[in-house]
Amino acid sequence: MANDQQEPGMMRCPVCLGREIDxxxxxxxAELYCVKCSFRGTxxxxxxxxxxxxxxxxxxxxxxxxxxx
Numbered sequence: 001m002a003n004d005q006q007e008p009g010m011m012r013c014p015v016c017l018g019r020e021i022d023x024x025x026x027x028x029x030a031e032l033y034c035v036k037c038s039f040r041g042t043x044x045x046x047x048x049x050x051x052x053x054x055x056x057x058x059x060x061x062x063x064x065x066x067x068x069x
Contacts, residue, residue, distance in 0.1 A: 013039050
């Protein structure tokens with residue numbers, strides 16, 4: 001293959017994602033940062049914030065009836 005180097009995956013800022021703004025994080029060494037909101041954190045911090053976001057909206061695509069409430 002022409003490009004055998006492992007490139008980091010594109011990650012979105014979890015703070016901006018919660019505000020429905022689509023901003024990609026930039027990398028400085030092991031730290032990721034957002035140019036829009038000044039968020040700084042490691043990849044594990046970002047992934048844990050993604051998981052919290054998923055838990056918050058886990059029933060978003062599911063219809064909940066009045067009887068279930």
